[in-house]
Structures are given as C-alpha cells and as structure tokens.
Amino acid sequence: MSATASPVLQTILAERFREARRQTLALCEPLTPEDMMVQSCPEASPAKWHLAHTTWFFESFLLREFVPGYRLFNADFPWLFNSYYESFSPFPEKRLRSSFARPSLEEVLAYRKHVDAAMERLLERDPDPEALRRIELGANHEEQHQELLLTDILHAFFTNPLKPKYRDQGSGVRDQKDRDEGPGTRGQNNGERGSALPMIFERFEGGLREAGHAGDSFCFDNELPRHRVWLEPFGLANRLVTCGEYAQFMADGGYRKPEFWLSAGWDAVKSNSWRAPLYWTEKDGGWRIFTLRGEQPLERLESTPVSQISYYEADAYAHWAGQRLPTEFEWEAAVEGQPVEGNLLDSGNLTPVSTELLQNQNTTKWGDCWVWTCSAYLGYPGFKPLNGSLGEYNGKFMSGQMVLRGGSCVTPAAHIRSSYRNFFSPETRWQFSGIRLAS
Numbered sequence: 177m178s179a180t181a182s183p184v185l186q187t188i189l190a191e192r193f194r195e196a197r198r199q200t201l202a203l204c205e206p207l208t209p210e211d212m213m214v215q216s217c218p219e220a221s222p223a224k225w226h227l228a229h230t231t232w233f234f235e236s237f238l239l240r241e242f243v244p245g246y247r248l249f250n251a252d253f254p255w256l257f258n259s260y261y262e263s264f265s266p267f268p269e270k271r272l273r274s275s276f277a278r279p280s281l282e283e284v285l286a287y288r289k290h291v292d293a294a295m296e297r298l299l300e301r302d303p304d305p306e307a308l309r310r311i312e313l314g315a316n317h318e319e320q321h322q323e324l325l326l327t328d329i330l331h332a333f334f335t336n337p338l339k340p341k342y343r344d345q346g347s348g349v350r351d352q353k354d355r356d357e358g359p360g361t362r363g364q365n366n367g368e369r370g371s372a373l374p375m376i377f378e379r380f381e382g383g384l385r386e387a388g389h390a391g392d393s394f395c396f397d398n399e400l401p402r403h404r405v406w407l408e409p410f411g412l413a414n415r416l417v418t419c420g421e422y423a424q425f426m427a428d429g430g431y432r433k434p435e436f437w438l439s440a441g442w443d444a445v446k447s448n449s450w451r452a453p454l455y456w457t458e459k460d461g462g463w464r465i466f467t468l469r470g471e472q473p474l475e476r477l478e479s480t481p482v483s484q485i486s487y488y489e490a491d492a493y494a495h496w497a498g499q500r501l502p503t504e505f506e507w508e509a510a511v512e513g514q515p516v517e518g519n520l521l522d523s524g525n526l527t528p529v530s531t532e533l534l535q536n537q538n539t540t541k542w543g544d545c546w547v548w549t550c551s552a553y554l555g556y557p558g559f560k561p562l563n564g565s566l567g568e569y570n571g572k573f574m575s576g577q578m579v580l581r582g583g584s585c586v587t588p589a590a591h592i593r594s595s596y597r598n599f600f601s602p603e604t605r606w607q608f609s610g611i612r613l614a615s
C-alpha cells in the first residue's frame with residue numbers, strides 16, 4: 177500500500193467505481209440500440225455517447241497516466257469521445273454526436289470492458305493517492321452522466337411521435353415498493369391526483385455563516401474554498417411549486433405579461449414561443465405532461481412539482497407569486513445537517529412525485545427537481561481549478577450560468593451533498609429543474 181492511501185479507502189473507492197459502471201449499464205437496459213443513437217436537441221447527447229465518454233474519462237485521466245504500457249482500445253477514441261477538454265485534444269462538434277453510427281454499440285460496450293479490466297488491474301496494484309482521487313472523480317463524473325443520460329432520453333422520447341415510456345408505472349430502476357414501510361412513506365408514486373401540502377415559509381435567522389465544502393471527503397473544485405457569507409433573515413418554502421400552481425400562473429397570463437419577466441427572459445419567451453414548461457402539450461383543451469413514465473393529464477399531476485422550466489420561468493413565477501428565488505447560500509444554510517433523503521434516482525420514481533407524500537415527513541430540501549437559485553455561478557473567493565486538463569471540468573463555465581441546488585428524481589443520492597453546485601445557462605429547460613420560493 178502507499179503510505180497515504182488506506183486499504184479501507186481503496187476498497188471503498190473500488191466499489192464506488194464498480195457501482196457507477198454497473199449503474200450506467202443498468203439505466204440503458206430499457207433502451208434499444210436505436211434509442212441510444214438519438215440526439216434530439218443540441219444540448220443532449222446519445223446514450224451510446226454517454227457510455228463511451230464516461231469510459232474515455234477513465235482511459236484518459238487514469239489509465240494513460242498511471243498504467244505504464246497501457247494499450248489504447250482504439251487510437252481514435254481519445255479525441256472522438258473527448259467532450260470539451262481543449263487542452264487534452266481536439267474534439268468533434270457536440271451537435272454531431274448523433275452521427276456516430278460507428279463505432280457500433282457492440283464496439284462501445286467492448287471499449288467499456290477493455291477499460292474496466294485495465295481499471296481492475298490498476299486497483300489491484302496499489303494506486304498512488306492521485307490516482308485514487310481521480311478514480312473518485314471519475315465515478316462522480318459517471319454519476320453526472322447517468323443523470324444526463326436520463327434527461328436526454330426523456331427529451332428523445334418526448335420528440336418521438338409515439339411518445340414511448342422509458343419505464344412503465346410500477347417498475348423502478350431499484351423498485352421502491354420492495355422497501356416501502358407502509359402508507360405515508362416516500363415511496364413510488366404514480367402522480368395520482370392529490371392535494372398539495374400547504375406552502376409554508378420556514379424562517380431562518382441569517383447572520384455570518386460558512387458556505388462551501390468542509391472536511392476531507394470528496395467534492396468538486398467549484399465547492400471550495402469554504403468561506404464566510406452574510407445572510408439576512410430569510411424564509412424558504414417547505415416544498416416545491418406544483419404543476420397546479422404553475423398552471424394558475426399560466427392561466428393568469430404568465431406567458432403573455434412582460435411585467436413578470438426579466439428582459440432576457442421575455443426575449444426568450446418571444447423568440448422561443450414559450451407558453452408552458454418544456455414537456456407540457458395542449459390537447460383537447462387541456463394540458464398533458466410527458467414524463468419518463470409516459471404522458472399524463474395535468475389533472476393527475478397537479479400536486480407534483482413543476483419541472484423542466486428555465487431560470488427565467490422560475491423567476492417570472494416567483495415575481496407573479498410576490499416572492500423570489502433563494503440564493504444558493506440560503507439554500508445551503510437551510511439544509512445544513514439534513515441527511516440527503518428525498519425523491520432521488522435511488523427511489524426509482526424517475527419523475528417528481530406528489531407533495532402529499534410529504535404530509536407525514538419532515539420537510540426535505542432534496543430531490544424531485546433541482547431548484548434554480550438567483551445566484552450566478554462564480555468561483556468562490558480563492559477558487560483554484562484542478563491542475564492540468566481536469567481544470568477545465570468546472571471552472572471555465574463560470575460565466576453566464578445560474579446555480580441550481582438539491583438534486584432531482586434522476587440524481588443518484590450518493591452523488592450530492594449540501595455544498596453541491598449544479599449550473600446551467602438561464603434559458604435551459606431540458607433538466608429536471610423547478611422552483612422553491614424564498615421570502
């Protein structure tokens with residue numbers, strides 16, 4: 177063993193690596209090879225590309241650097257499956273990923289096996305501490321792509337005229353019904369009509385606090401350094417805004433009245449002809465909402481959190497409701513000490529669930545939808561990106577994006593923590609992104 181990496185830590189990291197690799201393949205089980213080729217919008221990527229790119233990460237940043245004499249699976253793959261690391265190699269244009277009919281799915285799966293076998297040999301051979309850090313980073317990277325794979329498939333199936341379901345009702349990635357303890361637990365939910373829990377604003381005192389990751393456990397570079405922030409007293413809603421509430425905003429002219437909107441948001445409404453959240457379709461005088469479990473009428477999903485909306489829509493709703501969006505530091509202060517529990521990927525729901533399920537629960541700030549905060553995505557004071565090409569992972573996107581917090585119904589629970597910062601540009605709508613109001 178190296179002097180600084182304990183055998184226990186090495187075993188934990190090896191299992192985390194294997195679990196991340198297994199889970200990505202498990203998420204592809206309901207997909208056909210044709211499904212896995214679809215790239216239905218420029219932001220999305222085909223599932224087959226996700227399978228290859230997550231493998232590329234381990235080959236590029238682990239095997240090529242830490243395994244002397246490592247044999248590349250294919251000499252073209254290092255540039256072909258590079259996503260955006262300019263200092264690593266050139267890479268194909270993102271919007272062309274759906275043209276990757278070759279390599280075949282079979283070849284991509286063989287690539288995964290080749291890299292996994294080499295990673296197992298590395299894990300057996302007493303990897304040095306930097307290699308172990310990168311294995312953990314690679315597992316976390318793969319978990320991010322698991323969420324992207326599902327959000328991308330949701331978009332792909334939404335654009336398919338047949339509106340296929342990724343999973344039927346009652347089947348989960350890890351079926352919750354096997355673990356439910358009875359009524360009132362946060363179990364699998366089919367989005368049946370139910371009354372939403374009344375929205376209450378919990379009060380927080382504010383004051384001088386610390387934000388950012390604390391301790392030695394894994395975090396991304398953008399969660400550091402921990403630093404002091406000043407918070408005025410604030411209130412945070414006990415639950416997310418529901419589809420039913422959002423429908424009231426729409427019925428009140430939400431998308432027709434510029435007074436609710438930021439200037440750039442109103443421009444986006446007009447130029448994109450937005451009238452509703454991304455997966456809402458008007459049919460026979462009513463709205464239908466497309467989910468990974470198929471399409472359902474709004475009436476059945478009224479008490480479930482609204483999702484797939486942009487920052488601009490979240491902000492306009494808050495303006496209409498006479499409230500505001502929280503800052504990322506208010507959200508972080510509100511979850512301090514809370515376990516990461518909620519409607520996350522592990523629940524198997526794959527879609528935001530009814531807030532009535534919260535009736536018998538302590539308030540949770542995790543899961544269902546990432547919440548848009550009104551904080552711009554910036555480096556914390558003293559922020560230092562990782563060395564080398566990995567420094568491009570997070571830091572170079574710190575311009576023109578907003579921070580989202582809290583995880584979604586397709587985020588692995590082990591992936592997030594109170595300091596975790598997701599980020600997207602304010603017009604982004606294809607993520608599981610929703611609204612938690614602040615006052």
Ligand SMILES: [Fe+2]
Nearest residue numbers: 229259317321
């Ligand atoms: Fe990536």
